[in-house]
Amino acid sequence: MPYYDSVHPEKMHHGLNFIVGKKSNHSSGTAFDAGWGDISNIDQLAQSCGLVRPWPTTDRVHFTLITPGLEMLKSIALLASASAMQVATAYDAPSQYGIKLTVDARHEIGTDGVKRAKYSYTITNVNAPLVRTLELGSDSDAISSQQLLVDKEMLIATENIVTPQSWDGAVLRVEEGNAKKAVSWQVSSSTDRSLGIAKGQSQTFVVYTPKVFAPLVSTAMVVGFDSYKYTSNPVVEVKTSDVTAPTISTTASYAPAADRPGWLKVSVSHALADNIDPYPEVQLNKIESNQGISAKDYDAVIGSEASVIYLKQAKDRVYTLYYKAFDASGNAGTSKTKVDANK
Incomplete structure (x- = not known):
């Protein structure tokens, strides 16, 4: 399947886990593949x-037209209609079914x-079919808009994705622009x-960002099973x-400041502690004064680490x-x- 990577987002979106068998031959006769x-x-x-x-065990999705004179589109419509009557919502995989997700x-x-x-995501298959695909921040209809990975600053990129052996990872842009x-x-x-991840197995997947990107710990993951039982994939919070x-x-x-008369050179240091994170980020949040000041009164970038800044002196x-x-x-x-900064 040479185009597997390019169609993956659509497969995940529609819960398509069916694989075409090696015996499929569409070079003769009239046939099509249909998931069910x-x-x-x-x-x-x-x-x-x-x-x-013709090959129900080696290629379960291949259907061949055998009735003379019956149009292909008509037969597809008939099968879709008949199958839809047999498939109920009971075949939708329940949320977090058989899957444990921990985030560090x-x-x-x-x-x-x-x-x-x-950001490390450890997936444990407790009692589910073989896990073959994962999508973090998917555009699945089951995920609310508050859980999307809106990345205006382009913090996540494919080169920052770490994949275990026998897995591939990528960052997908849902729509151009x-x-x-x-x-x-x-x-x-x-x-x-x-x-894949079989029952009783765990696997860890990692995303790196140059700075804190909170949406990565407040989103959802769609888990793709290697199973014909479910018509949709479970969404794990x-x-x-x-x-x-x-x-x-x-x-x-x-x-x-020796080189800037009327200014102070300020060196800032911090004592930091966190229960989990050994190296929290630090940012200058704002600068205030007991007098009215503007951006001309300080030389510092708000939102940066700002370990050295310059402040203009003035009386009192x-x-x-x-x-x-x-x-x-x-x-x-x-x-x-x-x-x-009294002058």
């Missing part, structure tokens, strides 16, 4: 529609010394039926158990610096410290 639910009398229904399945979010510092956020994305994993071979914010205490040391002026610490789950703690 767990219908015990499918062959009886097919015959009533002028169809037959924390920062790490790479060998290059750069800090990044690491749309900030909505999905992270997809699938077994590396669509024909090797031994690949992604939710971190970490709800504790980091603690941050800020200290500012300052002196007149006192600045208050507000910093915020984020863990990878998006929990935030705040601190403030004063700087006496």
Whole structure:
């Protein structure tokens, strides 16, 4: 199936887990492939529609037209109608059926010394069919708009996806020009039926981002089974158990700037602690003063780490610096410290 990767988003969206067998031969006769639910009398229904399945065990989705004079479209419509009467909502896979999902979010510092956020998703197959595909932040109709991965800053990219052996991963843009994305994993071979997460097995999948991207711990995952029993895939809620914010205490040391008369050079340091994340991110949140000030009174980038900033001096002026610490789950703690900039 050379186009498996390109059609994967649509397969996940519609719950299509059927695989065409190697014996399918559409070079002669009139035939088509059709996916269907767990219908015990499918062959009886097919015959009533002028169809037959020549290879029911090796290619269960292949139907061949056998009734002379019966148009193909008519036979397809008859089979679809007959099958629809047999498939009920009972064949929809229940939410989180047989699947356990745990999420770990924390920062790490790479060998290059750069800090990044690491999101790990461990899938345990408790009592479900073989798991063959996963889609994080899918555009499935079963997922609410609040759970979508809207990535306006382009924080997630395919090169930042870590896949276990025998799996492939990718970041999918749902629509061209749309900030909505999905992270997809699938077994590396669509024909090797031994690949996947079997009952009793666990597997961990990882997404890295250059900074905290909270939607990765408040979304949903669609789990694709290797099963003909279900007409839809279960949707598993992604939710971190970490709800504790980091603690941050800020200290500012300052002196007149040697190269900028009338300004203070301020060096800022922080004491940080978090229950899970060893390296929370720190950002300058805002700068206030006991006097009216504007952006011309300070040289600092709001929203950056801002470990060194410059403040303009003035008579009786006192600045208050507000910093915020984020863990990878998006929990935030705040601190403030004063700087006496009296001239």
